[in-house]
Amino acid sequence: MVRQAAAIRSRELSPVELTAHYLERIDRIDGTLGAYLTVTPERALDDAKRAERLVLDGGELPPLLGVSVPVKDLTPVAGIRFTSGSAAFADRVADSGTPLTDLLRAAGTVLLGKTNTPEFGLPAYTEGRVGPPARTPYDLTRGAGGSSGGAAVAVAAGLASAAHGSDGGGSIRIPASCCGVVGLKPSQGVVVAGPGRDVSDLVSDGPIARTVRDAAALLDVMAVPDPGRRSFLDWCDHEPVRLRIARWAAPDVPGVHVDPQVLEAYEKASALLAGLGHDIIDIPQPLAPGDRQAFDPVWAVLAALPPVPPERESELMPLTRWLRERGRAVTGLDYAGSLGALRAVGRKLADAVAPYDAVLTPTLAQLPAPLGALRDDSDPAADFAAQLAFTPFTAPFNIAGLPAISLPLHHTPAGLPIGTMLAAPHRADGPLLALAAQAEAAGPPARFPPLTHLFPGNAP
Template sequence: MSAPHELTMLRQAAAVRDGELAPTELAEHYLRRIEELDPLLGAYLTVTADRALDDARRAEERLAHLRPGEAAPPLLGVPMPVKDLVPVPGVRHTLGSVVFAHQVAERAPHTVRLLDRAGMVLLGKSNTPEFGLPAYTESRVGPPARTPWDPSRIAGGSSGGAAAAVAAGLAPAAPGSDGGGSIRIPASCCGLVGLKPSRGRVSTAPFADVSGLAVEGPLARTVRDAAALLDVMARPAPGDPYAMPPATDSYLSHCHPPRRRLRVGRLATPDVAGVEVDPEVLRVYEATTALLVELGHEVVDVAQPLRSGDRDAFTPVWAVLAAMTPVPPGREGELMPQTRWLRDQAAAFDALEYARAVAALQHVGRRHAEAVEPWDALLTPTLAQLPPKVGELRNDEDPAADFAAQLAFTPFTAPWNMAGLPAVSLPLGWATGPEGDLPVGMMFGGRHGSEGLLLSLATELEEARPWADRRPPVW
């Protein structure tokens, strides 16, 4: 058998079920790799070594007591982290902030309970920026998260730690969360599959987000692993405000090429004035278009549906999200400058102004959804630029310039959150430079609830241009 970290998540789960690989052996293997490689990459804020070994031993006991014909839970004995925006009882829960460096969570949200029920072994808490706000993962509570393809460059944000862990073989897959691109941005930076599901597909319970922007989803090396992790996570909770009925088929069952010719729209023109797309990104975009045509799909250029000023609704809503986390009295000054800048803006809005901003955001989202409706999928680059060096986007002296730089880096991702539509980033190209190869993600979005079709198309593209065996130098 290959080294355990070289196996896909699904192959690891099968090896555990078949007795080829003991959960404790698997956990110990990942803990050794984390100890060796994570100081370079900053993938983890907290490593739960004792908890991982306890979880692995419980998985072994559960396997030993399965009745004849009884199916094992789908992730039994499979190790992975949970993003440090998401609490796990008894584990340090920093929210990416030095203000909460010593906080320990008491209550498990719905998705953590689902992962526990599926048999996950918890490796720790993956790195995230403060409150999950920036498109980079840099904070004062831990080291920056770096892409394993070039550790001088960012892993993206806000699920940067999760992506760095999976790409470097420090976890087989990982859940992330995405309020403006926070799964797809690091997926592109780290050469992974990153799926943002439709609004309501994955429960946010017990958290409240009246904007409807954020949703949890999978990061993985393969489409099948991403689909299998989504199968675990996509279960509604009572009272979900945007609940969708459970899918009639598993997402894993959609991992086959489409059985018909698809109509794919494409655009690479950002709606943000003055933003130019890197020529290497455009080269991969054109190569992806050629591949779609080669596979028999119809590809048509479409106009950018967003207009000048449409983004004006996003910033105040994002600012209020930044302000929703209560900070102990006297500790606001310890927050990152970007966080304080957003929270200061939120303090200036009254309830009526915020309600109007949410309404405007929904109006823009509907226009984006109307533009997507005629197509089976819409192709765009995931990012406008290659992953920048650590610290290049961050600007503590000028948070407004910091925010503008993030927007120029990520102009294609947030509209899918505004509309609540699914979108997946796929590592369909590579930029070769003097410092080595850098992954370039291409994004496919679809109509509300069309995760199955996106996974089908992603499977076809993965089969045509396999990427899982292309591994970073630290591997």
């Protein structure tokens, strides 16, 4: 994305031709991959033509002029279909956008469409009733993760330059791991908050990209404007030396099994960072079993917040209906108590990592899950438990409000991507990106799916 933006600014690349390229790829292969719920070719070409006029006119240009950044379909864009991943809102069109989408437009980005997300962004998989399931392009029998599954697929499969995502319990990092791309959940408060955010402050918008530099450049335009802050992209050129990096790979959730191939990737990442001169320090899992129990009622209230017409409640997914019922049963006093308990857990995690410059864990406990393996429409409680066993490492960093990034440093012998998660103290997003860029540069060469199976008779 950064290279595309530079080529557009120097007139080596036409934003109209670049946009047409992406639209053609989407039309050709996305029916199989499930990256988009809504494609907006007219809007995209209008944005691209506007970008081309600005380049020809000369003068100061927006930082990401002409590059494509689709928006996850939990965030409204004025005049564009806005489903929130739910069949109950399959035909809704947004009346207005958000401060975040205004910033993306001001940065010169091209809107190709709205990316696939599960209903209200609740599950860790992207399977619903509005569109096809989002599949990792590395293995079409496996899911892309969620809830920013469509965004990660779009980036991995070359259907966008980079993408917007949102993360309330791992929803950027989970699909980034499944799709072999970079996914960053910023510190709480770094990115402009959208309307209707719950007071839990669990959710942060953030970038999904092919490289750390691209993620940093997108974060620069998504972040709350702050003229005194060093550019996140500039941090990627800062070489960190001798950091103290804490690590753990034991989940705080009892009975959760971590796949041996995930543990192998974790050890390789540790060795990589040690080889760069950093001190890798094993510490106990900071959270005790039961610490995160307060997360469940808060998440249930989040599920209950979207107003759904009573006559359309039956169109909701079984998991959504189950969570909404639980959320409605939470009293105000219960919710206040859960928020207090949740924030105490967040402080516990933040205090445990405060003595260190960064933290290393696996992103997920398992490899990308086969389609339907986590979802259980007949037993939503089992569905929820399966998701927790799949993603035990991600949500604590939402609870603590800390920045965390998933890097695609390793793959299985069969070619499946395995994400490695790095995290840092609150508001240390810049130093985290510096470390991530260093690890990326020192790690194995980037690998992306060839997609030859999606192009019969044609090269991708």
